[in-house]
Amino acid sequence: MLLFTEYVIRGLFLGAMYGLLALPMSLAFVTVGTIDFAVGAYALLAAAIGATVGGTLGAVLGLAGALAASLVMAAVFVLLKRAGHHDTIMIALSSFGLAVAIGSIVLASWGSTAFVRQGLDAVWTVGGIRINPQGPINLAVGLALLAGLTALLFGTGLGRMLRASAVNAQGAELAGIPVVAVQALIFAAGGLLGGIAGLLILYSSGLDFTAGLSLTLSGFAASIVFGVSNPARGFLGGLAIGVAEALSAGYGSGAMTALIPQFVVLLTLGLGMLGAGRYTGYRP
Amino acid sequence: MTSNQTTSVTRRLAIGACLGLTLAWPSFAQVAPLKIGALLSMSGPAAVFGIPERDAITVALEDLNSQGGVNGRPVQVIFYDDRTDAAEAGRGVNQLVSRDQVVAIIGAGTGGNVLAAGPIAMRLKVPLLAPVGTIAATDKKNAFLPWVFRVAPSDAVNIRTILTDAAKDGNKRIGVFYQEDAYGKTGVDVAEQLAQSLGIQVVGSAPAPYTATDLTAQAIKLREANAQAIFMQVSVASLGAGFVKAARQVGLNVPIYGSSGLAQKSFVDGVGAGAEGLRVLSIGNLVYDPSPGEKKLSDLLRAAGKVPQGWGELVGTNGLVAAIAAAKSIKGEITGQSMRDAMENLCGLEAYARGKGCWTKDDHDGWREDALVFTEIANGRLRTRK
Numbered sequence: 158m159l160l161f162t163e164y165v166i167r168g169l170f171l172g173a174m175y176g177l178l179a180l181p182m183s184l185a186f187v188t189v190g191t192i193d194f195a196v197g198a199y200a201l202l203a204a205a206i207g208a209t210v211g212g213t214l215g216a217v218l219g220l221a222g223a224l225a226a227s228l229v230m231a232a233v234f235v236l237l238k239r240a241g242h243h244d245t246i247m248i249a250l251s252s253f254g255l256a257v258a259i260g261s262i263v264l265a266s267w268g269s270t271a272f273v274r275q276g277l278d279a280v281w282t283v284g285g286i287r288i289n290p291q292g293p294i295n296l297a298v299g300l301a302l303l304a305g306l307t308a309l310l311f312g313t314g315l316g317r318m319l320r321a322s323a324v325n326a327q328g329a330e331l332a333g334i335p336v337v338a339v340q341a342l343i344f345a346a347g348g349l350l351g352g353i354a355g356l357l358i359l360y361s362s363g364l365d366f367t368a369g370l371s372l373t374l375s376g377f378a379a380s381i382v383f384g385v386s387n388p389a390r391g392f393l394g395g396l397a398i399g400v401a402e403a404l405s406a407g408y409g410s411g412a413m414t415a416l417i418p419q420f421v422v423l424l425t426l427g428l429g430m431l432g433a434g435r436y437t438g439y440r441p
Numbered sequence: 442m443t444s445n446q447t448t449s450v451t452r453r454l455a456i457g458a459c460l461g462l463t464l465a466w467p468s469f470a471q472v473a474p475l476k477i478g479a480l481l482s483m484s485g486p487a488a489v490f491g492i493p494e495r496d497a498i499t500v501a502l503e504d505l506n507s508q509g510g511v512n513g514r515p516v517q518v519i520f521y522d523d524r525t526d527a528a529e530a531g532r533g534v535n536q537l538v539s540r541d542q543v544v545a546i547i548g549a550g551t552g553g554n555v556l557a558a559g560p561i562a563m564r565l566k567v568p569l570l571a572p573v574g575t576i577a578a579t580d581k582k583n584a585f586l587p588w589v590f591r592v593a594p595s596d597a598v599n600i601r602t603i604l605t606d607a608a609k610d611g612n613k614r615i616g617v618f619y620q621e622d623a624y625g626k627t628g629v630d631v632a633e634q635l636a637q638s639l640g641i642q643v644v645g646s647a648p649a650p651y652t653a654t655d656l657t658a659q660a661i662k663l664r665e666a667n668a669q670a671i672f673m674q675v676s677v678a679s680l681g682a683g684f685v686k687a688a689r690q691v692g693l694n695v696p697i698y699g700s701s702g703l704a705q706k707s708f709v710d711g712v713g714a715g716a717e718g719l720r721v722l723s724i725g726n727l728v729y730d731p732s733p734g735e736k737k738l739s740d741l742l743r744a745a746g747k748v749p750q751g752w753g754e755l756v757g758t759n760g761l762v763a764a765i766a767a768a769k770s771i772k773g774e775i776t777g778q779s780m781r782d783a784m785e786n787l788c789g790l791e792a793y794a795r796g797k798g799c800w801t802k803d804d805h806d807g808w809r810e811d812a813l814v815f816t817e818i819a820n821g822r823l824r825t826r827k
Contacts, residue, residue: 160665163691164658171655261484269489270750271679273711280690289690292657362654362683363711367486371652399655406647406658 163286164407165400170292172399173299174361175418177354178376179391180299180306181347186385188323189340191245193347194252195230197372198259199223200355204364205263207356208272220352227348230255231341238337256369264366273363295357302350303392310388319343378418394421474517475510475544475775477764478537478567480558481757482550485525486651489677489705491550493750494572494757495520498547500741501758501793511768511775518761519543523550527557534558538565538777545570545767545780547592547760552578553623559585567777568784570763572756574599574701576627579805590784591806592759592798593752594701594724596624598809600631600674601639603698603722606815607670608639612696616668617646618659618684620675628674628700644668649684651677656687664693671695676702682711685719696720704816705751709823719818720826724752725794726814730825738793755794759808762792 178196185193200223207219233251242248276291310316321329322336330336354372358364364372379395402417479498482491502518510516519541523530530549537543545568549558552575559578562569563585571578571589574596579589607615617632619625629646636643645666647659663671671688675681681703688697697719699708704723712719727735727749738758739749767783768775790798796812816823 160661163661167655167657167661170657174654264484264488269492270705270707271677271682271711273679273682273707273713275713287690287692358654362656362686363679364652364654365489365677365679368652368679371650372654375654403655403658406649407662 159285160407161404162284164403166286166288167292168400168403169396170296170399171403172379172396173292173296174354174358174395175375175379175398176392176395177295177299177302177350177357178372179379179395180302180388181343181350182376182380183385183388183391184306184310184350185343185347186380187387188319188343189234189245189248190323191248192252192377193227193230193344194249194370194373194377195226195256195259196347196351196354196376197374198256198369199226199348199351200358200372201263201364201366201369202226202259203352203355204272204359204368205267205366207359208274209267211274216356219356220349223352223355224345224348226255226259227344227346227351230348231344234344235337235341256373260366260369263369267366269366271363271365272359274359276360291357291361295361298353298357299392299395302353303389306388315339315342374422375418378421382421472514474515475768476517476519476542477761478533478541478543478546478548479518479520479757479760480523480530480533480537480546480548480550480554480569481520482525482554483520483522486677487525487551489707490572490753490756491522491525493753494547494550496742496745496747497738497754497757497793498761500745500747501738501761504737504741505761505765511765516765516768518547521548523548523554523558525551525554527554530554530558531561534561534565534567534569538562538567543567544775544777545764547572547757547764549573551575555589556583559583559589563588565777566781568781570760570784572753572760575623576631577623586805588781589805590763590800592763592808593756594796594808594810594812595806596627596700597631598806599701599722599813600628600672601635602810602813602815603672603700603720604632604635604639604641606720607672607696607698608641610670610696612670613641614644614667614669615641616644616663616666616671618656618663618671618673618675619646619648620677620680621648621650624676624702625674628672632672632674649680651680653680653683656680656684657691660684660687660691660693663688664691668693669695671697672700673697673703674700676700678703678705678708678711681708682713685712685716698722701752701813704823705753706748707750709818709821712818716818721816721818721823723814723816723823724808724812725755726816726823726825727751727754729816729823732795734791734793734795755792759792759794759798763787763790763798763807766790 203219203223206222207215281288318334380391382394383390481494521533547570549555552573555571555578569589570592617629619628647662699721701722706728742749770783771779785802788799798807815826
């Protein structure tokens with residue numbers, strides 16, 4: 158039983174990373190109706206800068222880099238909207254292109270070396286389970302951001318504008334809400350959240366230039382497993398996938414572990430569960 | 442001296458220099474260069490090795506050309522990025538041979554890509570000098586084996602060397618952590634095949650994809666299997682560093698052996714203080730404790746503004762040196778066929794790496810145990826074990 162508990166706890170720490178990546182994806186889907194596939198690439202860029210500069214300054218510059226990259230996506234979104242392209246798939250494909258471009262820039266600028274930074278060395282023993290503080294820190298950061306995001310969405314004027322823009326963009330426009338500008342903010346928020354995830358991964362396990370798209374896929378799977386209709390579900394989905402992966406790695410052959418996010422995506426899309434709430438008039 | 446006189450002297454000097462260049466140039470530069478292809482993974486996951494291979498081939502080419510190239514004929518290397526993709530590797534062979542007319546190809550970038558490129562190289566009659574460890578690349582069952590020559594120690598040699606060392610230290614219960622691909626799976630399969638003859642037992646194995654963000658579950662699994670030593674068949678530095686951190690975190694405090702794929706600067710930098718004493722088998726020790734040949738290559742790289750990374754540079758230049766040596770030994774016209782025949786008679790070849798390359802009609806594995814060194818991580822460096 159102790160072993161099972163240990164796997165579950167490890168899975169929760171792992172899932173917190175996925176949940177963190179799921180937050181901007183859920184947010185973009187409920188407010189703009191699209192997915193920002195560059196979230197994993199923002200994480201990669203932040204980690205690359207953070208690893209190079211190091212320390213607090215590295216973290217700040219890493220976040221600034223991720224934010225700058227996401228502002229490119231926000232600008233693309235605004236340009237597409239102004240050009241009359243309202244098809245959300247076009248925005249999603251643009252973000253995919255940006256993700257590939259960021260991966261290439263990282264490879265060209267930093268080469269193929271791994272980005273790894275030493276986190277905290279301490280080990281706590283809780284009930285016979287050895288825990289490095291980095292895991293609880295990751296989980297705490299994820300929960301704090303989730304709480305902040307929920308408060309922003311449901312407790313502020315900006316949140317109300319975001320939700321109004323999502324439910325009825327035309328109506329919101331008529332009510333004086335600058336819908337496109339408000340929605341563009343969501344992409345910038347995605348850059349910050351992705352950047353934070355990248356910095357936490359940098360100090361947890363490390364990553365290299367190939368990580369961008371796989372992080373995006375893990376975040377996407379997490380965001381849809383319990384329905385993409387709200388960020389809390391996305392974070393919960395991340396935790397669930399993390400636990401499933403840890404149990405699979407521990408008790409299974411391990412070969413299935415890497416397939417779990419892809420399997421979740423296929424199952425969710427196959428059962429037609431993606432965004433059902435949103436399209437039936439669900440108000441986030 | 443007036444300004445007119447100065448102009449006149451300058452003009453004469455310029456004319457003299459032009460004449461000198463015109464007379465001296467044809468001896469080397471005007472001879473048609475011998476073209477060699479380099480089909481490397483310069484993007485995609487295997488760029489970790491492909492980029493250092495490319496950099497080293499570039500600087501070594503200049504060095505070898507300055508020594509006269511192939512009997513006075515300059516050598517030109519034409520690079521092609523296989524993007525760590527098997528289909529692209531096949532296209533690369535086609536293009537390098539059909540369009541660029543190379544007589545030998547250093548590559549492909551990964552074992553899987555060599556298997557994809559081999560049949561095409563055989564059809565186009567150009568030898569592949571493969572800088573890979575993948576055992577299947579020189580499997581005798583391959584119809585294209587006559588056209589593939591390995592220029593790195595094979596994985597079988599690497600794994601046997603590691604497990605022999607572990608067994609010698611009394612570690613009989615071995616756990617294997619491996620990356621989820623053909624390279625990683627080979628580690629488990631060969632370890633299980635060798636176990637009986639070495640008197641060891643593989644008590645558990647745990648795979649992980651390249652981009653895993655947490656490896657504690659894998660470490661717990663091997664801890665629970667009561668492994669006395671861990672063998673990591675991993676070439677992705679972040680994955681290896683992540684596992685070592687996870688192992689220490691969950692209390693898996695047993696000796697850890699890293700495969701030669703981890704003998705990279707980024708692994709040593711990433712793994713940090715918790716890795717003191719960790720043993721890594723290495724193809725040479727280019728970065729931290731170079732042999733005279735490796736030092737020369739390291740100096741060439743640094744002079745070109747490159748930071749030496751590890752074994753990628755060594756196996757890449759093994760291919761270049763082997764191709765030039767084969768070409769030098771050919772009396773008549775240098776073609777793909779004559780290069781292949783020459784490769785089968787090349788032995789005692791010294792490159793920048795340690796050991797000597799030797800190929801025969803029946804053995805296309807060029808470098809063996811003498812190219813390898815055991816290293817230990819000490820003070821953030823890979824120290825060669827005496």
